[in-house]
Amino acid sequence: MTRTRTSSRRGRRNVSADTKQSAIRQLPFRAVKNPYPPFQIVSADELEAIHLASVRVLEEIGVKVQDARSLNLLKGLGADVDPETEIVKFDRALIDEVMTGLPSEFTIHARNPEKTLTVGGNNLTFATVCGPSFISDLDHGRRAGTIEDVRNFVKLAHSLNIYHHEGGAGLEPLDLPPESRHLDMMHAQLTLTDKAWHPCWLNSAKRARDCIEMGRIALGVSAEEMAERPAFIAGINTNSPLVLDSAMADGLIEMALAGQPVHVTPFTLAGAMSPATIEGSLVQQNAEVLAGVAVAQAARKGCPVFYGHFTSNVDMRSGSPAFGTPEYAKSVMVSAQLARRYGIPIRSSNTTASPVVDAQAAYESDMSCWSCVLSHVNVMMHAGGWLEGGLVCSFEKLILDAEILQSLSAMLDPLVFNEDNMGFDAMTEVGPGGHFFGAAHTLSRYKTAFYEPILSDWRNFEAWKEDGARTATERANRIWKTLLEEYEQPSIDPAVVEELDEYVTKRKEEIVANGE
């Protein structure tokens, strides 16, 4: 038992990406599980009250579905569809039917089989940010993102072992045309990392199909194989309150048809897009998730789906969105309980509203991460690099988040109270008033005894000051630069790259010709 533990501890340390020697010490790529029961803040009765209230919303108010294909699918499912108003109402029997028999756990196949992920249960998956239009680092400040920033971000997402999943290219390359930039983003994602991916853009059927097809090429599988062995975690947002638009519906349906796990994530910012209470926002969120899952299940019964959590609130003084707040933490915890009620995995996020990588960015991200980890959120999207309410992707924040997540993952490694670890012999050897530095018990484990940080500076003040008195954010700047310098592209068959290149070229020509 002791030997197993020692070796597992040794295995956890000083291993850089791809096991080559690195100047940056970090934990190895490994699955993270929360071995403790989920933290639950509402009773079974309260959970049922939320479910019933959201079913009442679907029965009496309904959801506006601005998408012909979805309206047809929902009609086929038995929902009450009004083609004039596009309002769809669901009765509770239908909701129960939709939510029955959904997969509670599934496998996401990475290009590198060692990075294949299990999603569901007590597994935690950390994915890097996606969506921002701005990039920020200490050298060049906050600026519009470019494809070079995307490529660097994906390289960093690849190099930082704590991120299990490349979460969607990191940011928008605003230097490329909007109608075809998803092709360049996917190309970067598929070739620069061998971790599993989040497709960057699902806001049209064609774009979604491009992502799926490029993923298929990268994996060297058939469409049928890919549907059986999902490779993406994909997701869409509803247009809260209670609207599903056609762009989002397209992405949802295409992913469902392709057998890729998809999360339906309402954009419920309490006080703006949902009621000015977390309780009401959770009811609305739940209604929108149920409606979205119904669309996916109508497209392909039994397809893997996630519960999507994003509920936070706006600052009622300014209207600004607030993230990583106490309200956010509570909404994560209740959402995870709801997801377990339905027997499906849940995604949430590591969020902050801070405009800069500072103490606020850390404590708001900590509020997000702790509540996700405690409540068994399965996929933490935006887990690395999110800043300023998701408007900005920050390279320094990506390193800060890596430290926060590494620490939390180490906290989840259980203590082992065996004779050797409890150290009676060491205490006998050292005795009252002695010192443990030189004890045999210490020497046998000093290299692997404790968590080693990637970012924290524990030197004394004088040593820290002489070395430049750098803040954590300044140190993070050096770390990502070192990782970029050390980056080596994971091996990929040149024929696959060629096929991807050809696909991108062909599709860009079509887009220039046809508009999409």
Added chain:
Amino acid sequence: MTRTRTSSRRGRRNVSADTKQSAIRQLPFRAVKNPYPPFQIVSADELEAIHLASVRVLEEIGVKVQDARSLNLLKGLGADVDPETEIVKFDRALIDEVMTGLPSEFTIHARNPEKTLTVGGNNLTFATVCGPSFISDLDHGRRAGTIEDVRNFVKLAHSLNIYHHEGGAGLEPLDLPPESRHLDMMHAQLTLTDKAWHPCWLNSAKRARDCIEMGRIALGVSAEEMAERPAFIAGINTNSPLVLDSAMADGLIEMALAGQPVHVTPFTLAGAMSPATIEGSLVQQNAEVLAGVAVAQAARKGCPVFYGHFTSNVDMRSGSPAFGTPEYAKSVMVSAQLARRYGIPIRSSNTTASPVVDAQAAYESDMSCWSCVLSHVNVMMHAGGWLEGGLVCSFEKLILDAEILQSLSAMLDPLVFNEDNMGFDAMTEVGPGGHFFGAAHTLSRYKTAFYEPILSDWRNFEAWKEDGARTATERANRIWKTLLEEYEQPSIDPAVVEELDEYVTKRKEEIVANGE
């Protein structure tokens, strides 16, 4: 139910210290309870294994007690005392006897009865830092502490409502003579805040008695009344491994005799003062706590005691202490389980090793605070202002910690799933695609809907930039200055101040004459 909630929410906001109008918005002074079950990471069997291993340490290795009075007390209790080696051994029956019938909850009486505290159960008490020799702020950097810094710190501890307890004067005034500075520190504590106190120095019987006597004067009670109505939370450290020295024993015994709750806190830094495992350090910590509690109980059976947690680890590369680590979090959680096993309250701390108030300071403090809050730590010492492993007291950190603790306290306010909060009518009013800003449901609660931060900046990037692009630490600097400007001394009977002045003068004369 709704009305109660609305009014309780209103009561939580925009109330400054002493209810006068302040430029700094903060939550009011209020008790904080954790309504959820404690987070537990070891089984009952594992907990028993720790207890039994620590009893074995006390039976077979013993504790060195470098104090004649304690040796006598322990002999009287039935321990096996070797006067030559000063080694004391305890058998398990004696330990069981010592640990039986101890108070699990007690009241700490503040000078202002509204700030009287209940300690134990699911109550959380946040106390400001004590002990550092250095003070730090953005204006003057890191420097030796002075009595003026002490006074300013106590004023801030008074002004920040989230701190329930003035934790021990904040720092050492190195401009005053060491033999009498405790008198000036206590004078500041007793006169500049009406919150309950932690006596600043217990490292001799005379100093401990000075603290008790000055507290008694400030409260205007007799010694007997004070013993029945404790006013202090006091504490001592053991000299780990397995030593109790006479200075610490003096403080412990005097506080026990005076009926003041006292914590026995081993200084177990794994790899240096305890085995290089958290498991072994917890065993040793537990043995030292049990021995210290035995001394206190021998002095006054049934006197209120705390379980003292401080176990962290050293960085095995540099020997530097590490704080706010995954190991620290786990040791907090197990220690709280041990305290509950013995039926006594527990104290821990809000720690960080960061040399500067930055993201590291925030995430290490968060690791500390989350683990304390989740595991039902009753008194969080050093909850505000601790920096650099406790060497430095930081004014900006005091504000950062206030935000972290306020947020956590708000997270512990339960959600209430009644009809009004669940907002069905609001969703009906707004409908799909609408906006909640102007809804009646929103307007009726927009002033009190959500947590309002003391430090976080949620404005958009442009507004933040135009206002000086200040980091959280820079904003914290402005906040403490505003609070100091606004500070008003809480009312105190001038006769009491005169009596305290006279006591200090008299004792300083004695100290000059007699050395103590």
